[in-house]
Amino acid sequence: MSSRYQWPEQKKGISLTVVSFLVVSSVMFIFRDQISVATTALVLVMPVIFGTVIGGFSVGLTGIVLGFLIYDFIFIPPYYTLTVGRTQNWIALGVYAVVVILVSRVVSNLKDTRTLALQREKYTRQLFELSQLLIGDKELNELLKTVTETVQTTFQFDAVVLLLPGTEKLEIGASAGRLLNSKEMRLLIPDQGVPATLHRTSDDGRQTLFSLALTAGGKPLGLLAMSGPKTLSPDIQLLSTFANHAALAIEQAQLKRQVNHTKLLEETDRWRKALLGSVSHDLRTPLASIKAAASGLSDAKETLDALQKQELLDTISTQTDHLTRLVVNLLDMTRIEAGVLSPNKIAVEITELIEEGIAAIRDSSAQIQIAQPDCARELFVSADHVLISQVIANLLENALRYSPKNEPITISIEPSDTELIVSVTDHGPGVPPELREQIFEMFKKDPNGGRAGLGLAIAKAFVTAHGEQLEVSDSPSGGACFRFSLPLVPIDGNGYLDDQTTPN
Amino acid sequence: MIKLLLIDDDSFLLRALEIGLSAKGYETATSRNATDGFAQAALISPDLIILDLGLPDLNGIELCRNIRTWSEIPILVLSADEDEAQKVAALDAGADDYLTKPFGMAELEARIRVALRHAIGRSARNQTTVVTVGTVSIDLEKRTVSNNGTSVELTAREFNLLLYLARNSGKVFTHHQILREIWGRGYGEETHYLRVYINRLRKKLGDQEGKIIKTRPGIGYQLLDTTE
Numbered sequence: 001m002s003s004r005y006q007w008p009e010q011k012k013g014i015s016l017t018v019v020s021f022l023v024v025s026s027v028m029f030i031f032r033d034q035i036s037v038a039t040t041a042l043v044l045v046m047p048v049i050f051g052t053v054i055g056g057f058s059v060g061l062t063g064i065v066l067g068f069l070i071y072d073f074i075f076i077p078p079y080y081t082l083t084v085g086r087t088q089n090w091i092a093l094g095v096y097a098v099v100v101i102l103v104s105r106v107v108s109n110l111k112d113t114r115t116l117a118l119q120r121e122k123y124t125r126q127l128f129e130l131s132q133l134l135i136g137d138k139e140l141n142e143l144l145k146t147v148t149e150t151v152q153t154t155f156q157f158d159a160v161v162l163l164l165p166g167t168e169k170l171e172i173g174a175s176a177g178r179l180l181n182s183k184e185m186r187l188l189i190p191d192q193g194v195p196a197t198l199h200r201t202s203d204d205g206r207q208t209l210f211s212l213a214l215t216a217g218g219k220p221l222g223l224l225a226m227s228g229p230k231t232l233s234p235d236i237q238l239l240s241t242f243a244n245h246a247a248l249a250i251e252q253a254q255l256k257r258q259v260n261h262t263k264l265l266e267e268t269d270r271w272r273k274a275l276l277g278s279v280s281h282d283l284r285t286p287l288a289s290i291k292a293a294a295s296g297l298s299d300a301k302e303t304l305d306a307l308q309k310q311e312l313l314d315t316i317s318t319q320t321d322h323l324t325r326l327v328v329n330l331l332d333m334t335r336i337e338a339g340v341l342s343p344n345k346i347a348v349e350i351t352e353l354i355e356e357g358i359a360a361i362r363d364s365s366a367q368i369q370i371a372q373p374d375c376a377r378e379l380f381v382s383a384d385h386v387l388i389s390q391v392i393a394n395l396l397e398n399a400l401r402y403s404p405k406n407e408p409i410t411i412s413i414e415p416s417d418t419e420l421i422v423s424v425t426d427h428g429p430g431v432p433p434e435l436r437e438q439i440f441e442m443f444k445k446d447p448n449g450g451r452a453g454l455g456l457a458i459a460k461a462f463v464t465a466h467g468e469q470l471e472v473s474d475s476p477s478g479g480a481c482f483r484f485s486l487p488l489v490p491i492d493g494n495g496y497l498d499d500q501t502t503p504n
Numbered sequence: 505m506i507k508l509l510l511i512d513d514d515s516f517l518l519r520a521l522e523i524g525l526s527a528k529g530y531e532t533a534t535s536r537n538a539t540d541g542f543a544q545a546a547l548i549s550p551d552l553i554i555l556d557l558g559l560p561d562l563n564g565i566e567l568c569r570n571i572r573t574w575s576e577i578p579i580l581v582l583s584a585d586e587d588e589a590q591k592v593a594a595l596d597a598g599a600d601d602y603l604t605k606p607f608g609m610a611e612l613e614a615r616i617r618v619a620l621r622h623a624i625g626r627s628a629r630n631q632t633t634v635v636t637v638g639t640v641s642i643d644l645e646k647r648t649v650s651n652n653g654t655s656v657e658l659t660a661r662e663f664n665l666l667l668y669l670a671r672n673s674g675k676v677f678t679h680h681q682i683l684r685e686i687w688g689r690g691y692g693e694e695t696h697y698l699r700v701y702i703n704r705l706r707k708k709l710g711d712q713e714g715k716i717i718k719t720r721p722g723i724g725y726q727l728l729d730t731t732e
Contacts, residue, residue, distance in 0.1 A: 277587070284584040285514055285517070285605070286516070288517050288582075288607070289516040289520050290606070291605075291607060291608060292517055292520040292524060292606070292609060292612075293516075293524070295524070295609040295610060296520055296524025296527065299524070299609045299610055303528070303529075304527045308523045311519065311523060312520060312523055312524075315516050315519060319516055
């Protein structure tokens with residue numbers, strides 16, 4: 001019990017007892033003959049109580065002995081001997097001894113209870129403050145970081161490491177303070193299925209390593225390892241309780257992460273199904289026209305006139321082209337998805353790319369204007385020939401789909417010092433701001449009910465592969481304007497490519 | 505001249521169908537969305553509607569249901585999806601038959617002929633006491649059935665089933681439609697009951713190959729005139 005009192009408090013208690021004995025004894029010594037033996041005993045109880053209040057029961061005991069001796073020696077006749085004369089005085093001494101012991105006992109119990117209550121309050125408050133840090137929708141990594149940092153600052157360790165089971169061995173989930181050295185790491189062995197308890201794992205003279213198994217629901221979650229100076233004596237109970245709270249919070253965060261992962265998988269699955277449905281639809285649509293036209297031609301050979309036959313043949317031809325582009329797009333998309341897309345950048349003349357893009361859409365009826373600045377020099381850009389002409393073709397195809405017939409599509413190029421902006425502008429309905437992200441998604445159903453298909457998604461992926469951005473905005477003349485930039489390749493004064501700076 | 509209304513948002517397919525069908529002697533009108541299609545259906549009162557399910561403004565199934573509120577015009581549904589649920593929904597909404605893209609012109613014309621012929625016979629059949637589809641004739645008053653002149657003994661439910669299919673011969677009925685009509689409300693998923701009864705009917709009619717009662721896999725059944 002005395003261990004609950006700190007050494008300074010005991011010292012203080014003893015000093016106070018001795019001083020107050022001196023004071024009351026001196027005062028009473030003067031009036032020794034006027035006051036009765038019993039009154040003296042009452043006064044001599046006081047120093048003992050003072051001592052007990054300050055220093056606890058052990059100090060009280062010292063006071064009792066001291067008080068007993070003073071009382072007997074100085075105040076009970078015959079004076080200055082330990083001999084007790086009359087029976088009456090014997091009784092007084094005995095009562096004094098008993099009262100003092102009992103009072104001292106009661107007082108010290110009261111004090112103990114109060115100290116304990118204060119300690120409990122402090123502990124609860126600390127635990128509350130610690131647990132408060134764990135509450136809230138923290139992401140797992142953030143939570144782990146909070147746990148280690150809190151343990152480090154609250155308990156003043158040099159190093160706190162939270163180890164989580166990886167695929168084969170424990171891996172560091174988060175750490176605070178310095179990192180544990182390899183020797184310390186080797187010493188950490190998790191105790192499976194053991195509720196969080198504190199182990200003093202090693203002592204290498206100056207540092208003490210602690211490890212604490214984190215478990216939730218009987219299942220080991222990880223290991224909290226802490227290292228601090230040898231003199232450090234953390235509140236083990238508080239640390240263990242906090243670790244248990246932390247374990248529960250970590251488990252919850254892990255479960256939440258799992259749920260999110262499952263959701264993501266479901267989303268991907270749904271997306272795949274939608275993709276498959278769309279591919280099936282998009283492939284069947286041109287096939288339906290081809291089949292209808294071809295079977296119409298063969299079934300009604302005799303009744304069709306030359307013009308009608310030509311029209312059916314044209315349908316077969318254009319729809320086959322459409323189908324081919326669709327298949328090419330699908331293959332491109334597969335390349336993008338497989339992550340094997342790396343642009344083979346060379347210096348290429350921009351009008352060449354545009355002409356190839358126009359040729360790829362094979363729609364002779366399309367009216368396409370090319371707006372370019374009046375500059376004598378040719379503009380070379382660093383681009384993958386195949387990919388960028390495909391981007392231009394896809395943008396033109398998209399523009400044609402939404403532009404009214406007989407309204408021209410404009411491709412314009414605007415060079416600056418280092419780059420060149422290519423834009424494709426149509427006279428269609430334009431793209432409302434809220435759809436400007438969506439239209440680049442694969443098979444995003446467009447608001448008019450048709451299907452945007454793959455074209456824009458591929459164009460975006462190809463431009464992104466060049467490290468550039470494809471953006472859509474409203475054109476001043478109404479309609480949509482798709483634009484992207486490409487780096488210009490410097491040309492020297494003689495019109496030759498400056499080979500040194502040609503990007504790879 | 506027989507008037508057909510073609511509703512599809514794919515202009516290339518529309519044009520190919522228009523040329524192919526007019527070459528076969530049909531008069532055709534076209535429409536590229538549901539709103540216009542609905543208006544045309546009312547204005548020109550076509551003999552048959554060919555309707556694509558994936559229209560830009562309204563689902564073809566909805567359009568089908570709308571038309572059925574005021575008209576019995578045969579509707580032939582075109583679908584690019586292999587999704588059976590779509591076809592079943594269209595048939596439940598009142599479509600007569602369906603075709604999956606891509607299809608040949610010969611197939612389309614055959615379906616058009618079946619739908620038209622049965623639609624013409626339908627109103628007549630509903631007036632008379634004897635319903636005849638090809639070799640099968642059903643006497644409503646005597647509740648007797650004969651095939652090729654030989655009488656066929658049927659139970660009450662078999663009789664009702666055959667009559668239901670025969671009254672709208674050529675129309676594709678979904679499992680759900682038949683079960684609800686013959687077995688009653690509360691039925692709809694018990695396709696195995698139906699399979700058993702169809703097999704019995706076929707056996708009794710001497711139609712083991714399913715030429716009179718044609719199975720439309722995954723969708724339902726259709727009673728056909730085998731004499732044509």
